[in-house]
Amino acid sequence: xxxxxxxxxxxxxxxxxxxxxxxxxxxxxxxxxxxxxxxxxxxxxxxxxxxxxxxxxxxxxxxxxxxxxxxxxxxxxxxxxxxxxxxxxxxxxxxxxxxxxxxxxxxxxxxxxxxxxxxxxxxxxxxxxxxxxxxxxxxxxxxxxxxxxxxxxxxxxxxxxxx
Amino acid sequence: xxxxxxxxxxxxxxxxxxxxxxxxxxxxxxxxxxxxxxxxxxxxxxxxxxxxxxxxxxxxxxxxxxxxxxxxxxxxxxxxxxxxxxxxxxxxxxxxxxxxxxxxxxxxxxxxxxxxxxxxxxxxxxxxxxxxxxxxxxxxxxxxxxxxxxxxxxxxxxxxxxxxxxxxxxxxxxxxxxxxxxxxxxxxxxxxxxxxxxxxxxxxxxxxxxxxxxxxxxxxxxxxxxxxx
Amino acid sequence: xxxxxxxxxxxxxxxxxxxxxxxxxxxxxxxxxxxxxxxxxxxxxxxxxxxxxxxxxxxxxxxxxxxxxxxxxxxxxxxxxxxxxxxxxxxxxxxxxxxxxxxxxxxxxxxxxxxxxxxxxxxxxxxxxxxxxxxxxxxxxxxxxxxxxxxxxxxxxxxxxxxxxxxxxxxxxxxxxxxxxxxxxxxxxxxxxxxxxxxxxxxxxxxxxxxxxxxxxxxxxxxxxxxxxxxxxxxxxxxxxxxxxxxxxxxx
Numbered sequence: 001x002x003x004x005x006x007x008x009x010x011x012x013x014x015x016x017x018x019x020x021x022x023x024x025x026x027x028x029x030x031x032x033x034x035x036x037x038x039x040x041x042x043x044x045x046x047x048x049x050x051x052x053x054x055x056x057x058x059x060x061x062x063x064x065x066x067x068x069x070x071x072x073x074x075x076x077x078x079x080x081x082x083x084x085x086x087x088x089x090x091x092x093x094x095x096x097x098x099x100x101x102x103x104x105x106x107x108x109x110x111x112x113x114x115x116x117x118x119x120x121x122x123x124x125x126x127x128x129x130x131x132x133x134x135x136x137x138x139x140x141x142x143x144x145x146x147x148x149x150x151x152x153x154x155x156x157x158x159x160x161x162x163x
Numbered sequence: 164x165x166x167x168x169x170x171x172x173x174x175x176x177x178x179x180x181x182x183x184x185x186x187x188x189x190x191x192x193x194x195x196x197x198x199x200x201x202x203x204x205x206x207x208x209x210x211x212x213x214x215x216x217x218x219x220x221x222x223x224x225x226x227x228x229x230x231x232x233x234x235x236x237x238x239x240x241x242x243x244x245x246x247x248x249x250x251x252x253x254x255x256x257x258x259x260x261x262x263x264x265x266x267x268x269x270x271x272x273x274x275x276x277x278x279x280x281x282x283x284x285x286x287x288x289x290x291x292x293x294x295x296x297x298x299x300x301x302x303x304x305x306x307x308x309x310x311x312x313x314x315x316x317x318x319x320x321x322x323x324x325x326x327x328x329x330x331x332x333x334x335x336x337x338x339x340x341x342x343x344x345x346x347x348x349x350x351x352x353x354x355x356x357x358x359x360x361x362x363x364x365x366x367x368x369x370x371x372x373x374x375x376x377x378x379x380x381x382x383x384x385x386x387x388x389x390x391x392x
Numbered sequence: 393x394x395x396x397x398x399x400x401x402x403x404x405x406x407x408x409x410x411x412x413x414x415x416x417x418x419x420x421x422x423x424x425x426x427x428x429x430x431x432x433x434x435x436x437x438x439x440x441x442x443x444x445x446x447x448x449x450x451x452x453x454x455x456x457x458x459x460x461x462x463x464x465x466x467x468x469x470x471x472x473x474x475x476x477x478x479x480x481x482x483x484x485x486x487x488x489x490x491x492x493x494x495x496x497x498x499x500x501x502x503x504x505x506x507x508x509x510x511x512x513x514x515x516x517x518x519x520x521x522x523x524x525x526x527x528x529x530x531x532x533x534x535x536x537x538x539x540x541x542x543x544x545x546x547x548x549x550x551x552x553x554x555x556x557x558x559x560x561x562x563x564x565x566x567x568x569x570x571x572x573x574x575x576x577x578x579x580x581x582x583x584x585x586x587x588x589x590x591x592x593x594x595x596x597x598x599x600x601x602x603x604x605x606x607x608x609x610x611x612x613x614x615x616x617x618x619x620x621x622x623x624x625x626x627x628x629x630x631x632x633x634x635x636x637x638x639x640x641x642x643x644x
Binding site for chain 2: 418419426430433454517519530538542585593613625626635640641
């Protein structure tokens with residue numbers, strides 16, 4: 001399987017994804033799943049600017065991503081599938097019928113209503129439930145911002161309160 | 164008492180250069196090739212400072228400040244390394260090894276200290292939240308100044324404390340160093356050059372053709388070495 | 393797109409200078425959000441109602457919240473967001489724009505500066521040291537070349553952002569930004585290969601046998617790091633090795 005990472009990151013495409021993960025894992029493609037971005041041309045154009053020329057990028061809605069999931073997984077290019085929020089990833093996992101087995105929490109940042117867990121993970125009560133729902137589908141959920149750090153299991157993330 | 168007074172200029176320099184690392188002005192005077200050299204200048208031994216600065220810079224090539232990942236802070240570390248290395252005669256065995264050791268340890272400690280530092284700023288922001296949400300200029304400017312001041316103090320204290328801690332340790336170690344001077348130096352160079360070379364490889368290996376440029380450069384450098392004996 | 397509003401020179405200069413302290417209050421919650429508001433503030437005084445007016449305060453409150461970007465490209469955000477505010481773009485649209493900007497600015501900046509320009513200038517300085525350049529020369533070369541790029545990038549960013557406003561994506565696609573990282577990587581490879589043996593000699597001093605063995609050990613070490621420790625950090629291994637050596641020297 002050439003999808004290296006299913007990642008939730010509210011910054012979507014940025015340096016940690018493109019350089020931090022992209023260089024050590026030789027990432028060749030990013031699939032961004034976000035209904036709003038897929039429908040907005042100026043946002044797509046902006047995000048495209050963050051992707052190096054040697055990487056390709058696709059913007060899909062959740063429905064389109066699920067319809068194309070087999071093709072995405074079968075593609076030989078090393079890929080990161082990105083969502084900007086927990087709910088989108090939950091829908092993706094729920095519709096994947098077991099084809100997604102691991103999810104990485106890469107960054108969910110400070111915003112009103114969110115409480116700190118790790119220094120790069122802040123969660124609302126709904127997001128906590130969403131992550132547990134993903135895990136209850138048999139998916140391994142861990143938080144890890146960059147490859148050199150150790151992954152933190154979801155139970156530890158939810159139990160932490162310090163940023 | 165005298166030891167404390169001696170350390171003050173280095174603490175101030177470490178504060179200024181540590182501040183450069185993240186807060187202001189990010190001119191990369193916090194890179195070890197600069198910070199260690201400036202510490203050497205303070206000691207009256209600029210060449211010594213530059214020498215250890217280059218050794219540390221090899222290592223620093225690996226630690227590029229991406230996003231929120233943790234990284235060593237080189238401003239204070241270079242000052243500590245440069246001051247220690249410049250404090251002993253050239254011929255003393257082990258100076259480079261223990262100075263690089265002390266600098267790397269300082270870099271790690273200083274990198275750690277950035278975390279509580281950032282939490283303090285966040286706490287300050289939380290306590291001024293209503294003013295910030297009301298769009299108060301005073302609150303925004305105040306938070307900037309608070310962060311800048313705190314960062315300077317953090318780096319200055321860390322450089323000073325680290326120098327006070329390591330100077331006696333280094334002195335004891337060097338009084339009876341087990342490895343001959345040239346071999347000890349070569350060992351350190353092998354370690355830092357290995358880290359630097361692998362870091363360069365990490366950055367360039369994804370670029371088409373870059374491996375050939377690296378090999379070509381190495382041959383050119385090796386050749387220059389051979390003919391400039 | 394409307395004509396760009398004109399700001400007095402001193403105001404532009406003040407914004408530019410404030411960019412250097414953009415990360416002054418960097419923290420894990422709002423990152424450089426506070427710095428964005430701080431840098432933008434002189435321009436916001438030109439909103440209807442002036443300094444302290446309703447529009448000014450609303451904009452300040454909006455922009456001191458969470459924002460992230462590469463520090464040198466944060467000027468693009470400061471310029472573009474200031475332009476949007478002065479053009480009277482609705483708050484909801486500005487918010488959406490604020491959400492989309494950090495990713496590309498971080499990604500372009502990290503690749504161009506942290507992964508290309510900085511290490512390129514560093515190996516250039518190592519090469520100069522290896523060739524026997526004096527202390528002042530090496531320092532000037534490193535600080536000068538690096539900052540010629542960094543300051544230019546900051547100045548370009550604020551101009552481009554303010555000039556384009558919401559259409560700023562176009563300038564981020566500029567060929568120089570897109571292609572420079574690959575060119576710099578090749579340049580860095582060449583200079584780094586050249587610098588490694590020469591800088592090593594610069595530190596070790598004369599003596600060909602020892603130098604050869606050192607370079608060989610370094611290459612083997614680098615290969616081992618690349619092969620077995622791709623995800624770990626070499627500087628920690630270096631520190632561990634030196635700690636072991638120091639402990640040995642102590643207990644022997």
